[in-house]
Amino acid sequence: MAESTLKIGTAEVPKENRIGLKATDYHGGKSTLCAGCGHDAISNQIVRAFYEMSVKPERVAKFSGIGCSSKTPAYFLSRAHGFNAVHGRMPAIATGAMLANHHLLGIGVSGDGDTASIGLGQFMHMIRRNIPMIYIVENNGVYGLTKGQFSATADEGSKLKTGVINDLPPMDLCALAVQLGCGFVARGFAGDPKQMVNILKAAIAHNGLAVIDVISPCVTFNNHDGSTKSYTYAKEHDELLHQIGFVPSYEQIEVDYEPGEVKEVTMHDGSRIVLKKIEEAYDPTDATNALVRLKQAESAGQMLTGLVHLQPEKKSFMDLLHVVDEPLATLTLERTRPPREALDKIMQELM
Amino acid sequence: MPESQTASAVLETASAGGDPIVNDCTIHVATVNGSGSQSSNNVLMRSIFQMGVPVSGKNMFPSNIAGLPTWFTIRANKDGWIARKKEVDIMVCMNAQTAREDVAGLPPGALCIYDAPLNLKSSRPDIAFFEVPFAKLAGELADDSRLRKLLANMVYVGVVAQLLGIEREELVNAITKQFKGKKKAIDPNVAAIDKGMDFARASLPKQEKHRIERMNATAGKIIIDGNAAAAIGAMFGGVTAVTWYPITPSSSLCESLIDYLRQYRVEKDGKATFAVVQAEDELAAVGMVLGAGWAGARSMTSTAGPGISLMAEFVGLGYFAEIPGVIWDIQRVGPSTGLPTRTAQGDVNQVAYLSHGDTQHIVLIPSSVSECFDFAIEALDLAEEFQTPVFVLSDLDLGMNNWMSDPFKYPEKPIRRGKVLTKEKLDELKGQWGRYADVDGDGIPWRTLPGTDHPMASYFTRGSGHDDFARYSEKPEVYKATVDRLARKIETAKLFVPPPAVDISEGARIGFIAYGTTDFALEEARYQLRTEHGIETSYLRLRSLPFTGDVRSFVSMHDRIYVVEQNRDGQMGDLLKLELGADQEKIRKILHYTGLPCDARSITEAVVQMEATIECPEPLLLVRAEPPAAKASPMASGTQPTTRATED
Numbered sequence: 001m002a003e004s005t006l007k008i009g010t011a012e013v014p015k016e017n018r019i020g021l022k023a024t025d026y027h028g029g030k031s032t033l034c035a036g037c038g039h040d041a042i043s044n045q046i047v048r049a050f051y052e053m054s055v056k057p058e059r060v061a062k063f064s065g066i067g068c069s070s071k072t073p074a075y076f077l078s079r080a081h082g083f084n085a086v087h088g089r090m091p092a093i094a095t096g097a098m099l100a101n102h103h104l105l106g107i108g109v110s111g112d113g114d115t116a117s118i119g120l121g122q123f124m125h126m127i128r129r130n131i132p133m134i135y136i137v138e139n140n141g142v143y144g145l146t147k148g149q150f151s152a153t154a155d156e157g158s159k160l161k162t163g164v165i166n167d168l169p170p171m172d173l174c175a176l177a178v179q180l181g182c183g184f185v186a187r188g189f190a191g192d193p194k195q196m197v198n199i200l201k202a203a204i205a206h207n208g209l210a211v212i213d214v215i216s217p218c219v220t221f222n223n224h225d226g227s228t229k230s231y232t233y234a235k236e237h238d239e240l241l242h243q244i245g246f247v248p249s250y251e252q253i254e255v256d257y258e259p260g261e262v263k264e265v266t267m268h269d270g271s272r273i274v275l276k277k278i279e280e281a282y283d284p285t286d287a288t289n290a291l292v293r294l295k296q297a298e299s300a301g302q303m304l305t306g307l308v309h310l311q312p313e314k315k316s317f318m319d320l321l322h323v324v325d326e327p328l329a330t331l332t333l334e335r336t337r338p339p340r341e342a343l344d345k346i347m348q349e350l351m
Numbered sequence: 352m353p354e355s356q357t358a359s360a361v362l363e364t365a366s367a368g369g370d371p372i373v374n375d376c377t378i379h380v381a382t383v384n385g386s387g388s389q390s391s392n393n394v395l396m397r398s399i400f401q402m403g404v405p406v407s408g409k410n411m412f413p414s415n416i417a418g419l420p421t422w423f424t425i426r427a428n429k430d431g432w433i434a435r436k437k438e439v440d441i442m443v444c445m446n447a448q449t450a451r452e453d454v455a456g457l458p459p460g461a462l463c464i465y466d467a468p469l470n471l472k473s474s475r476p477d478i479a480f481f482e483v484p485f486a487k488l489a490g491e492l493a494d495d496s497r498l499r500k501l502l503a504n505m506v507y508v509g510v511v512a513q514l515l516g517i518e519r520e521e522l523v524n525a526i527t528k529q530f531k532g533k534k535k536a537i538d539p540n541v542a543a544i545d546k547g548m549d550f551a552r553a554s555l556p557k558q559e560k561h562r563i564e565r566m567n568a569t570a571g572k573i574i575i576d577g578n579a580a581a582a583i584g585a586m587f588g589g590v591t592a593v594t595w596y597p598i599t600p601s602s603s604l605c606e607s608l609i610d611y612l613r614q615y616r617v618e619k620d621g622k623a624t625f626a627v628v629q630a631e632d633e634l635a636a637v638g639m640v641l642g643a644g645w646a647g648a649r650s651m652t653s654t655a656g657p658g659i660s661l662m663a664e665f666v667g668l669g670y671f672a673e674i675p676g677v678i679w680d681i682q683r684v685g686p687s688t689g690l691p692t693r694t695a696q697g698d699v700n701q702v703a704y705l706s707h708g709d710t711q712h713i714v715l716i717p718s719s720v721s722e723c724f725d726f727a728i729e730a731l732d733l734a735e736e737f738q739t740p741v742f743v744l745s746d747l748d749l750g751m752n753n754w755m756s757d758p759f760k761y762p763e764k765p766i767r768r769g770k771v772l773t774k775e776k777l778d779e780l781k782g783q784w785g786r787y788a789d790v791d792g793d794g795i796p797w798r799t800l801p802g803t804d805h806p807m808a809s810y811f812t813r814g815s816g817h818d819d820f821a822r823y824s825e826k827p828e829v830y831k832a833t834v835d836r837l838a839r840k841i842e843t844a845k846l847f848v849p850p851p852a853v854d855i856s857e858g859a860r861i862g863f864i865a866y867g868t869t870d871f872a873l874e875e876a877r878y879q880l881r882t883e884h885g886i887e888t889s890y891l892r893l894r895s896l897p898f899t900g901d902v903r904s905f906v907s908m909h910d911r912i913y914v915v916e917q918n919r920d921g922q923m924g925d926l927l928k929l930e931l932g933a934d935q936e937k938i939r940k941i942l943h944y945t946g947l948p949c950d951a952r953s954i955t956e957a958v959v960q961m962e963a964t965i966e967c968p969e970p971l972l973l974v975r976a977e978p979p980a981a982k983a984s985p986m987a988s989g990t991q992p993t994t995r996a997t998e999d
Contacts, residue, residue: 025806056804057806057809058802058803058804058805058806058808058809059802061646061801061802073811074811074823078809079806079808079809080801080809081799081800081801081802081808081809081810081811081812082809082810082811082812083642083645083811083812083813084811084812084813084814084815085638085668085814086638086664086665086668086814089634089635089638089664089665091635091638092630092634092635092636092637092638092639092641092642092665093638093639093641093642093645094642095594095628095635095638095639095642096592096594096638096639096640096641096642096643096644096645096646096648096650097642097643097645097646097801098642098646099591099592099594099626099628099639099642099643099646099648099650100591100592100642100643100644100645100646100647100648100650101646101647101648101800101801101802103802104646104801104802121631121632121635122631122634122635122638125630125631125635129628321623321626321627322621322622322623323622323623323624323625323626324618324622324623324624325622327646327647327802328591328592328624328625328626328647328648329591329646329647329648329800329802330647330800331589331591331624333589333765333766335618335624336589336590336591336616336624336625336649336766337587337588337589337762337766338586338587338615338616340761342615343583343587343759343761344761346583346611347573347758347759350573350574350575350758351571351572351573351574351758
């Protein structure tokens with residue numbers, strides 16, 4: 001893993017954020033996952049990102065499906081409502097919740113089993129609709145909770161602890177998301193918290209669906225030499241697209257970079273994503289190029305991380321629905337029941 | 352003309368010594384689907400309605416876009432009996448594929464109007480045939496072949512109208528309504544009606560057997576299908592999230608709802624007070640209903656049997672995690688794809704206990720379009736009050752066919768949103784609350800909505816075991832307490848669901864129990880039993896599940912209970928047996944499951960036959976065959992009895 005050199009903001013984390021909350025206000029319950037699980041590292045970065053972005057936890061709604069990953073919403077942001085849905089069908093629950101209250105900031109946590117198999121249909125339709133929320137896939141290539149079967153993202157030739165070899169090609173969820181027109185597609189690695197937190201912050205600022213595929217090694221069932229989703233493999237094969245920095249709209253800090261090496265993208269809320277190029281010009285707004293790079297990395301046995309694709313101007317589903325400004329959930333009867341004359345008129349038409 | 356001689360002879364025999372039958376006939380039209388006959392049939396039905404005669408129209412259509420046989424049955428009845436009647440009085444044969452069978456199925460003395468090339472006149476000596484050269488007449492109206500086809504259908508409306516005495520003025524009014532005042536469409540259709548009327552007047556023999564005469568039984572009434580009625584109800588019930596997936600026969604419910612919402616629920620600034628999603632499948636549709644219900648929307652979907660099967664897992668989550676949502680099941684014939692465009696009441700067992708584990712659901716069962724309207728509102732209220740998925744069990748006959756009704760009444764009561772803790776209430780409670788704690792003793796806990804601005808508002812919703820504070824738990828006593836409370840909640844629901852409609856006849860030893868669209872045939876059967884056989888009956892019409900106390904007392908008051916329903920196994924009958932204990936011995940089943948709506952005569956005959964066996968109950972009557980001549984055409988190809996009576 002390449003070490004990031006981009007410096008943004010202060011390194012010190014303040015004791016209180018802009019809305020006067022402490023980091024502990026963003027904590028969740030105690031994790032019951034295995035010690036060293038990549039998922040816990042991700043939960044920690046979620047806590048940090050929401051804290052540093054000063055998002056009020058009460059505004060957040062957490063969603064998940066079924067599996068180890070889907071347990072994690074209980075381990076961050078206890079002050080946010082959470083919904084542990086059925087296997088692979090979290091997108092439907094989240095979509096419904098966003099319809100009811102589009103002021104909610106939704107974050108869904110799924111796994112490769114939950115998303116790439118049973119949930120693939122709903123995952124794809126959620127992307128197609130551009131539901132405004134964050135969707136994290138904690139990707140370890142294995143079914144952990146049922147004790148170690150291959151998932152649909154397991155690499156061809158990768159080996160289970162039991163010695164069983166996977167004969168089938170993996171599904172690349174980032175490529176799929178790009179292909180379906182997702183406006184925010186990123187890949188992270190649970191072992192790179194710095195990159196992860198910046199991706200998360202950018203995702204919080206994004207008005208639309210943000211898909212984040214995070215390689216998150218399973219220390220119990222898939223963290224051995226034969227696994228391409230192990231800490232060792234991921235560290236050795238991580239090909240960083242760019243170093244990613246995020247500047248919230250309220251911060252006026254100048255970015256420390258050499259001109260010509262950095263690409264900035266402004267988000268709808270005025271925040272800026274700052275991408276420091278590593279080895280070549282990479283334009284994340286170009287979907288075709290993103291697909292090419294993902295494919296090239298796959299052929300080279302590498303794991304491309306960073307902000308793969310970004311299209312911040314894409315309209316979200318809630319924009320298209322054109323609902324009233326207030327949450328539908330709490331509209332008064334006067335606004336949801338048409339007047340007596342409306343029924344009279346309808347009845348007259350039917351006579 | 353030889354055919355008119357035939358017609359005259361039959362008509363003379365038929366009406367020998369008798370006056371015309373006024374305002375009591377069934378008109379059966381056989382056409383090809385996709386030929387535009389729907390408009391013609393609606394015009395015919397509406398013109399009778401506008402003459403003040405009670406009428407119903409039923410579409411018996413194939414699961415197909417164009418080219419397959421389809422039938423439309425109009426029943427006009429001065430006494431208001433508008434259930435399907437099996438016996439056809441006036442047949443209109445426009446479809447070569449079925450004409451022979453259609454004629455074979457007619458009772459003696461029936462009238463049959465047919466398209467000239469079908470050459471049916473010699474097929475039966477006991478039918479009055481009226482030959483009409485539809486293609487030729489339509490050819491005189493338009494050059495375009497597509498238009499000619501459509502107009503030929505309107506020509507038969509003119510012919511039928513002239514033969515029965517339906518007033519031209521009302522036909523014109525019906526056409527104007529059908530084509531929404533568009534002159535370009537109205538003029539050629541009126542011309543086609545005139546063409547048919549003129550031809551019938553000039554070239555067909557007069558018939559004096561059946562007449563439609565003006566009366567005053569429909570003034571102030573509306574005509575609407577159950578799906579549209581449900582849509583209107585949902586809109587006035589304050590629905591805010593509608594997520595659905597197209598499936599016959601439910602699609603028109605959400606489609607009407609979307610139309611009405613766009614008309615009446617968009618504010619001045621152009622913004623909607625509702626959200627609609629056409630989901631990718633029924634799993635997603637019901638998932639979105641629950642997601643929206645969880646976050647505080649009044650949410651609903653509509654589907655049919657196959658969709659219900661797919662929704663099973665989510666509905667279990669909704670029951671266990673206690674999330675409101677409304678699911679309309681417009682029943683069609685199963686199992687599997689079944690007969691997608693035919694009617695049944697076969698989803699009773701399925702919705703009553705949908706999903707794995709111990710579950711039980713609130714089910715509302717409308718039997719009329721006005722109940723579709725009322726229950727659409729009630730279901731949204733009950734779902735939020737009881738924090739659970741609520742089903743509304745309609746069927747194709749109610750949902751997609753046109754029914755007469757009194758206008759719907761504006762809901763005077765405010766909507767009920769159940770136990771929701773707001774920020775202010777949480778302040779009062781100092782944040783001390785448990786999502787699944789039964790603080791009121793009625794089994795219904797309090798909930799908060801996501802987004803509530805209070806640090807203690809949140810809880811974690813899950814389909815796994817949980818305690819009073821929504822914490823994960825696998826403890827035996829915690830699990831048992833949770834599911835026992837859920838059972839208590841359903842007990843409470845018995846006090847709040849719509850109670851049955853009960854009609855006790857003094858001295859009646861026999862009681863009927865039925866529900867949904869069986870009601871129309873059943874009321875008529877009671878009339879037949881009283882007037883033709885001197886049998887008095889009581890009747891309990893179920894309007895919801897779980898059963899309320901009324902059911903037990905009704906059963907205890909009678910010696911024999913006939914449960915009449917439209918499925919093979921008598922699903923409601925079985926649920927009743929579970930409910931009744933010792934009294935279950937009284938239950939007898941009358942079952943109608945052909946895909947066609949139940950008719951009164953089948954019920955009457957089954958009761959008479961079963962009553963005859965009371966003294967010596969052996970052998971059991973398992974099937975009842977009926978004379979083939981009495982069959983209506985859609986069933987003519989089969990020889991199976993349409994109704995099965997069982998004592999089990």
